[in-house]
Amino acid sequence: MPRFYCPPPLPSQGSFSLPPDVAHHASRVLRLRTGESVQLFDGEGHECHGMISDLSGKQVIVADLRQVEVNRESPLPVMLAQALSSSEKMDWVIQKATELGVTEIQPLATERSVARLSAERAAKRTEHWQQVAISACEQCGRNVLPVIHPPLDIMVWLQQIRAENISKFILLPQGSVSLQSQLKPQGTAVLLIGAEGGFSQSESDSALLCGFTPIRLGARVMRTETAAVAGIAALQTLWGDFC
Numbered sequence: 001m002p003r004f005y006c007p008p009p010l011p012s013q014g015s016f017s018l019p020p021d022v023a024h025h026a027s028r029v030l031r032l033r034t035g036e037s038v039q040l041f042d043g044e045g046h047e048c049h050g051m052i053s054d055l056s057g058k059q060v061i062v063a064d065l066r067q068v069e070v071n072r073e074s075p076l077p078v079m080l081a082q083a084l085s086s087s088e089k090m091d092w093v094i095q096k097a098t099e100l101g102v103t104e105i106q107p108l109a110t111e112r113s114v115a116r117l118s119a120e121r122a123a124k125r126t127e128h129w130q131q132v133a134i135s136a137c138e139q140c141g142r143n144v145l146p147v148i149h150p151p152l153d154i155m156v157w158l159q160q161i162r163a164e165n166i167s168k169f170i171l172l173p174q175g176s177v178s179l180q181s182q183l184k185p186q187g188t189a190v191l192l193i194g195a196e197g198g199f200s201q202s203e204s205d206s207a208l209l210c211g212f213t214p215i216r217l218g219a220r221v222m223r224t225e226t227a228a229v230a231g232i233a234a235l236q237t238l239w240g241d242f243c
Contacts, residue, residue, distance in 0.1 A: 175216035
């Protein structure tokens with residue numbers, strides 16, 4: 001059944017006219033027809049099922065709406081703090097992180113980040129990443145959109161999060177701690193991943209001073225996009241909904 005994100009408010013019954021961009025995708029891209037069933041979700045946890053009742057011009061009407069109570073969220077809130085990498089890699093990481101159930105994604109500018117974003121470009125990239133997350137939610141069945149924060153300098157962000165009493169992990173090649181040895185997080189688990197060239201010494205030292213635990217996943221050095229996916233999967237396996 002095709003799934004579409006529709007910004008709230010989303011009615012739980014009756015009929016609903018799809019937003020213009022969603023209507024275009026349904027009628028012109030997917031070429032859906034009258035009588036076909038669809039799913040709608042609002043990104044805040046609500047899902048409705050209905051049937052296309054009218055396709056006229058640019059308008060698509062979904063009728064016979066009924067709200068469906070379903071929760072596909074992990075019990076473990078995860079924030080992925082991801083150093084900026086090339087555009088394709090960032091898109092891939094955000095897509096897969098969304099599918100794996102992260103609740104927040106914080107892009108970070110680091111010394112070794114390949115990507116350098118001006119304020120204008122950062123705003124556009126954040127909007128683009130939100131669309132990547134929306135598409136991932138449509139595909140994987142999530143009804144809650146992850147929060148995509150605007151990019152920040154890593155040192156600024158570390159100072160912001162320093163005082164927060166949450167579980168904080170940084171993935172380092174020289175990390176000496178296994179995730180299995182850690183207590184289950186009582187709130188959000190933060191996973192900090194470096195760019196293509198890793199963290200500078202000052203960045204990793206600052207993270208440790210801000211309460212991050214240096215972890216290592218196996219004996220191999222992973223690419224930044226692999227590290228993010230592997231780290232989230234490990235967290236979900238130990239304390240989320242993979243177990």
